[in-house]
Amino acid sequence: MSNKLLKQCVAEFIGTFALIFIGVGAIYHNVGLLAVAFAHGLTIAVMASAVGAISGGQFNPAVTFGLLVGGKMTVKDSLAYWVAQLAGASIAGFVLLFLFTGQLDPQNGKSLANAIVASGTPDLAAKGVDAIQAVLIEAILTFFLMFVIYGTAVDNRGPKVVAGLAIGLTVTLDILFGGPFTGAAMNPARTFGPALASSHWNNQWIYWAGPLLGAALGGLVYGRFLIKEEK
Numbered sequence: 540m541s542n543k544l545l546k547q548c549v550a551e552f553i554g555t556f557a558l559i560f561i562g563v564g565a566i567y568h569n570v571g572l573l574a575v576a577f578a579h580g581l582t583i584a585v586m587a588s589a590v591g592a593i594s595g596g597q598f599n600p601a602v603t604f605g606l607l608v609g610g611k612m613t614v615k616d617s618l619a620y621w622v623a624q625l626a627g628a629s630i631a632g633f634v635l636l637f638l639f640t641g642q643l644d645p646q647n648g649k650s651l652a653n654a655i656v657a658s659g660t661p662d663l664a665a666k667g668v669d670a671i672q673a674v675l676i677e678a679i680l681t682f683f684l685m686f687v688i689y690g691t692a693v694d695n696r697g698p699k700v701v702a703g704l705a706i707g708l709t710v711t712l713d714i715l716f717g718g719p720f721t722g723a724a725m726n727p728a729r730t731f732g733p734a735l736a737s738s739h740w741n742n743q744w745i746y747w748a749g750p751l752l753g754a755a756l757g758g759l760v761y762g763r764f765l766i767k768e769e770k
Contacts, residue, residue: 544616548623550590554598555627558582559732563635563659576714584707591692591703599726600624605685605754609762611693628732635659636736660733661722662741670745673721677749678756680713681725685757694766725750 540548558579565578587596597603603620606612612620636642663673687709691702698705710725717723724730730746733739 540619544619547594547616548619550594551597551620551623552627552630554586554590554594554596555624555728555732556631557586558598558726559628559631559729560635562729563632563733566659567635567639572715572718576711576718579714580707580709580711582707583710584703587692587706588703594620595692596703596706598624598627598728599750600728601681601726601750601754602685602688604751605681605688605758606693606762607758608755609689609693609758609766611758611762624728625731628728629735630732632732632734632736635733660737660739660741661724661730661746662739663722663745664720668720670742673742673745674749674752676717676721677723677725677745678753680717680723681750681753682757682760683713683753684709684725685754686761689757689761689766693762721745721749725753727751 561582562575562579565575570578583596583598586598590596595606597606597620600621603612603617603624607614607617663670668676684706687705688702689697691697691705692699713725714723717725722730724746727747727750730743734743
């Protein structure tokens with residue numbers, strides 16, 4: 540691994556750690572949908588602004604995949620980013636588990652772990668949302684996120700100075716809509732880390748399939764069509 544890629548992975552690890560740490564913590568404190576949405580959105584906004592010049596501030600395997608599909612990343616770099624993002628999310632999950640329960644084994648006192656860390660793991664609403672609807676919701680929300688990322692942070696014509704804020708606000712508005720239905724993860728790492736720490740794997744595949752599909756469509760539409768159309 541090159542020194543540049545190592546630095547990028549460290550930045551992705553820290554940013555993803557922050558997202559899960561703040562996001563699950565906000566849900567744990569039961570501060571309401573609006574506050575949870577802003578907790579996630581503001582974390583993305585500030586961390587993406589902080590490390591955007593280093594790694595792009597992705598913090599999301601789906602976003603990385605969308606950039607790969609759009610021709611903005613290599614397979615090698617994408618895989619390295621995935622490892623860093625999932626590691627950051629997982630470490631954050633276990634740190635939260637320790638802070639909230641005083642132990643690191645999700646099987647030891649599992650009911651307590653599930654009541655706390657698992658409550659911060661996105662899952663389907665108890666009623667009214669089936670798997671297909673959930674995949675569609677996650678795909679659409681992630682498409683919006685990917686579209687804004689391309690439009691503000693990737694496209695050279697975009698307003699890069701506000702990219703971090705625009706991306707964070709997109710996460711916020713997505714959660715305001717999708718939170719009551721699916722938790723509005725838009726991010727496989729957002730579900731993987733807390734799930735690993737709490738053994739709460741309900742509907743995990745949905746939070747990979749939906750975001751990856753939506754991000755890929757965003758990469759194709761903006762990265763392969765809208766940007767190139769104007770050249």
